[in-house]
Amino acid sequence: MADHFISLNRGESGFVQTDFTTGTSSTAADGIELRIKDGAGWTKNDAVNALKAFQRFLETAPWVAAAGIDVKL
Secondary structure: OOOEEEEEOOOOOOOOHHHEEEEOOOOOOOOOEEEEOOOOOOOHHHHHHHHHHHHHHHOOHHHHHHHOOOOOO
16 A cells, blocks of 8 residues: 655645645655555544644744754744
8 A cells, every 4th residue: 555645835825625735655846745654544633633743843943953853933
């Protein structure tokens, strides 16, 4: 089974489906994407909870700095 990738096209708001790129392979064009492992029992609820956790991570500047992620906070 293939993994599934979802990325938000740069500069888009994410309010319409065409703002996203989806597929079974990663895209080199987008800087941020979500990968969901197929066949591993992941649910929609698991994905939503993970995204909330990522948001908390990115909003905690010391964690981001410690991870060496070069983003402007």
